[in-house]
Amino acid sequence: MILLCNDDGFNAEGLRALRKELLALDDVMIVAPETEQSAMGHAITLNQPLKVRKVEEEGEFIGYAVNGTPADCVKLAITVLLDEPPKLVVSGINLGGNLGICALYSGTVSAATEAMVMGVPSIAVSLDTYENPDFIPAAKFARKFIPQLLKKGLPDGVVLNINVPPVPESEFVGVAITRQGKSRVIEEFDRREDPRGRTYYWLAGEMLFEETEEGADCVMIAKKYISIAPIHFDLTHYPSIDKLKDWKIEL
Amino acid sequence: MILLCNDDGFNAEGLRALRKELLALDDVMIVAPETEQSAMGHAITLNQPLKVRKVEEEGEFIGYAVNGTPADCVKLAITVLLDEPPKLVVSGINLGGNLGICALYSGTVSAATEAMVMGVPSIAVSLDTYENPDFIPAAKFARKFIPQLLKKGLPDGVVLNINVPPVPESEFVGVAITRQGKSRVIEEFDRREDPRGRTYYWLAGEMLFEETEEGADCVMIAKKYISIAPIHFDLTHYPSIDKLKDWKIEL
Numbered sequence: 001m002i003l004l005c006n007d008d009g010f011n012a013e014g015l016r017a018l019r020k021e022l023l024a025l026d027d028v029m030i031v032a033p034e035t036e037q038s039a040m041g042h043a044i045t046l047n048q049p050l051k052v053r054k055v056e057e058e059g060e061f062i063g064y065a066v067n068g069t070p071a072d073c074v075k076l077a078i079t080v081l082l083d084e085p086p087k088l089v090v091s092g093i094n095l096g097g098n099l100g101i102c103a104l105y106s107g108t109v110s111a112a113t114e115a116m117v118m119g120v121p122s123i124a125v126s127l128d129t130y131e132n133p134d135f136i137p138a139a140k141f142a143r144k145f146i147p148q149l150l151k152k153g154l155p156d157g158v159v160l161n162i163n164v165p166p167v168p169e170s171e172f173v174g175v176a177i178t179r180q181g182k183s184r185v186i187e188e189f190d191r192r193e194d195p196r197g198r199t200y201y202w203l204a205g206e207m208l209f210e211e212t213e214e215g216a217d218c219v220m221i222a223k224k225y226i227s228i229a230p231i232h233f234d235l236t237h238y239p240s241i242d243k244l245k246d247w248k249i250e251l
Numbered sequence: 252m253i254l255l256c257n258d259d260g261f262n263a264e265g266l267r268a269l270r271k272e273l274l275a276l277d278d279v280m281i282v283a284p285e286t287e288q289s290a291m292g293h294a295i296t297l298n299q300p301l302k303v304r305k306v307e308e309e310g311e312f313i314g315y316a317v318n319g320t321p322a323d324c325v326k327l328a329i330t331v332l333l334d335e336p337p338k339l340v341v342s343g344i345n346l347g348g349n350l351g352i353c354a355l356y357s358g359t360v361s362a363a364t365e366a367m368v369m370g371v372p373s374i375a376v377s378l379d380t381y382e383n384p385d386f387i388p389a390a391k392f393a394r395k396f397i398p399q400l401l402k403k404g405l406p407d408g409v410v411l412n413i414n415v416p417p418v419p420e421s422e423f424v425g426v427a428i429t430r431q432g433k434s435r436v437i438e439e440f441d442r443r444e445d446p447r448g449r450t451y452y453w454l455a456g457e458m459l460f461e462e463t464e465e466g467a468d469c470v471m472i473a474k475k476y477i478s479i480a481p482i483h484f485d486l487t488h489y490p491s492i493d494k495l496k497d498w499k500i501e502l
Contacts, residue, residue, distance in 0.1 A: 041293030240481035
């Protein structure tokens, strides 16, 4: 059984396109947030209860909607809701790319990471557009890729962050194994006043592409490659350990 | 000027203990969440406006409370609220350790990471207890450590995740430069019924210490060392790149 999660919510088009394709491979169960949870990062819910809604459509049980974050959904699915662990967790298909530094903020990526923390192989899939998304090419790629993935087996503790360019299948140039790029959103905040004259801010800002190096996810996707970046959850910057030891920090 | 943030909220005791000590070093400004934001991970707020409350205490302007996440606070502070970038962001002092895999869920750590993404040096400080916390030894350590840190300069893109054992200063064994450990919380969900008979779940679970290796943050803190783990925000698992290239993934 394949478990689907996302951060755009149970009824999101990207999730449904993925389900439709993956049903050709295996049983599929959805455990996804009741409502949109974009940019939730690796948030988990400690201070309120999680409610679970069993979802049937056309008489068929297709999964559970949870009033929590993407990481909550994965925890609850694997710990409580599923009878047996899934063979794979697929998170997505996200509306919008999760490239460069933006992977940090992504609920989609965090759901996949959470699965791997719990020992379940996982991938995140995102479509790099917000406008007129067609999820079908990305969903079809997932369907073709997953059997290859299950046959090879993911390296221990490694999650794949897959980003798909928003083009028809025939225009995919290829599959590129990439690293997380350095591109990031440069923040801008719109400053406004509410009807009572109080200031508030909306986060805006545009992606700044800071590099041109082949091998960065954001570079390869711009060239219409499907980008697959292996990521992990050990945040340690190992080269700094010896440098910091030389500081001889005093108590 | 030093910018303080946290995930326990503007009025949290750990933040205030830190402010008191760091005022001996420099000007200090607080930009922190209005309410508790524990376990928010690297969430940012896209779909609602951020409101900012200017806080004065005893006639003194001490900072801003924001109705957002820790990462929101740092973004808003550096982009809009502060006249000039801080020389350092200090996030904490968190109530509870951010050790092992738990660093992923931590709003405290994410606030520090967000600062470094924006190019501002930063550290996260956490006190490894939830019971009868005495933040003063950790705050005093921060006061002593920060001048050493500013003199040496952090490696580019590296954040320090500092965890302090809950003991009096005289019982600190030393400072250990560590890596993120493998320990994690093993989930349990309490299953309950609401007054209308509907099921809900509360996340529970205990930290499972899976290792004994010297050098892991969770191991050294148990030995009463102050743990300093250098972390970064490049999630790429570089050793897997060549392995995945060998898969020769088909389109």
